[in-house]
Amino acid sequence: TTLFRSGHARWFRAVSSLSPCPSGVLRADGSGGRMLASRALSLIGKRTLSTSVGLRAHAGVVKVESYTLPSYEDNRAVPLPDVAYVGQLTAEQNALKEKEKGSWTSLNNNEKLELYRIKFHESYAQMNQGSNEWKTVCGGALIFIGLTAFIVLWQRKYVYGPVPHTFSEDWTAMQTKRMLDMRMNPIQGFASKWDYDKNEWKK
Amino acid sequence: DALPISTMLGAALRRCASVGSLRGLLHSRLVPPSTSSPVAVAARCYSHAKHESDEEFDARWVTYFNKPDIDAWELRKGMNTLIGYDLVPEPKIIDAALRACRRLNDLASAIRILEAVKDKAGPHKDIYPYVIQELRPTLDELGVATPEELGLDKA
Numbered sequence A: 001t002t003l004f005r006s007g008h009a010r011w012f013r014a015v016s017s018l019s020p021c022p023s024g025v026l027r028a029d030g031s032g033g034r035m036l037a038s039r040a041l042s043l044i045g046k047r048t049l050s051t052s053v054g055l056r057a058h059a060g061v062v063k064v065e066s067y068t069l070p071s072y073e074d075n076r077a078v079p080l081p082d083v084a085y086v087g088q089l090t091a092e093q094n095a096l097k098e099k100e101k102g103s104w105t106s107l108n109n110n111e112k113l114e115l116y117r118i119k120f121h122e123s124y125a126q127m128n129q130g131s132n133e134w135k136t137v138c139g140g141a142l143i144f145i146g147l148t149a150f151i152v153l154w155q156r157k158y159v160y161g162p163v164p165h166t167f168s169e170d171w172t173a174m175q176t177k178r179m180l181d182m183r184m185n186p187i188q189g190f191a192s193k194w195d196y197d198k199n200e201w202k203k
Numbered sequence B: 001d002a003l004p005i006s007t008m009l010g011a012a013l014r015r016c017a018s019v020g021s022l023r024g025l026l027h028s029r030l031v032p033p034s035t036s037s038p039v040a041v042a043a044r045c046y047s048h049a050k051h052e053s054d055e056e057f058d059a060r061w062v063t064y065f066n067k068p069d070i071d072a073w074e075l076r077k078g079m080n081t082l083i084g085y086d087l088v089p090e091p092k093i094i095d096a097a098l099r100a101c102r103r104l105n106d107l108a109s110a111i112r113i114l115e116a117v118k119d120k121a122g123p124h125k126d127i128y129p130y131v132i133q134e135l136r137p138t139l140d141e142l143g144v145a146t147p148e149e150l151g152l153d154k155a
Helices: A003-015 A036-044 A052-058 A091-100 A109-119 A123-128 A135-158 A167-183 B002-014 B038-043 B056-065 B073-086 B089-105 B107-121 B129-140
Strands: none
Touching: A003 B056, A036 B129, A091 A109, A109 B107, A123 B107, B002 B107, B056 B073, B056 B089, B089 B129, B107 B129
């Protein structure tokens, strides 16, 4: 057998751990052997260890949570989910399932469709279809960004105090003259844009 | 010690993962075949694992699905694994899978398998019709309807 199949067999044996095992220890390779250590362990911890017998007895008392059970999912990467979509079948559906055991050529298209819908929720076409939700999301985000403009304007008017006096026209004029007088960045920067001979900004 | 570390690193570098080679035989785009020029290959750091040929891969999967007493779990596990690979399965593998569905009295899964094959082909629209064409005798024999016949290809 191939690598894949032997791997699966190991998986399968691991799953069937609730079957009774004489020594109380089920090893991964499937042999419930009677090794010395495991025998000693089962003798010591008969009550403390949760043996397979103990687990089965507890099963009737504990409520099984639905999230612990295999669930259905529509996923492109998982064509055959763990469980069928419809769990409880009606009488007609049960009858159809019986008919499914016979030749499928005797089923008409409606019955085949019904069988499909029992097992699966959405077809690939349905699960892959896009929606227009992105328009709602983008539009909503942009609207709220736009509304914040009002908040910013109100804030500017009612929250912020006056701008410092050093931003007034007179002051910035004096400031500019001082920057030119001290030849700030004369090569490529500020003062390089001023024509000192004509006393004006270079064209 | 410097020596053991450097040899370990060297070994790790030599063992760097191979570029996943395409197994599917349905090449609708140009793909370098696995037996490309040895000169170029020698310079790459492919893994030292044995490389399975396409035929071996197909045969392995056909054998898997042809198991006479295959159970539902094995069918699901097989299909979900196969769909996880970066390839569109050969019609003969799908044929074996459909027959496994028949043994399990599971028509819905058979239709789902066809949908999955179409989905795997992605933008290569010519692959699925080819697969259906190859499977037509089996589909008629088993009575499996294609998703198109049932209107499942429309959302």
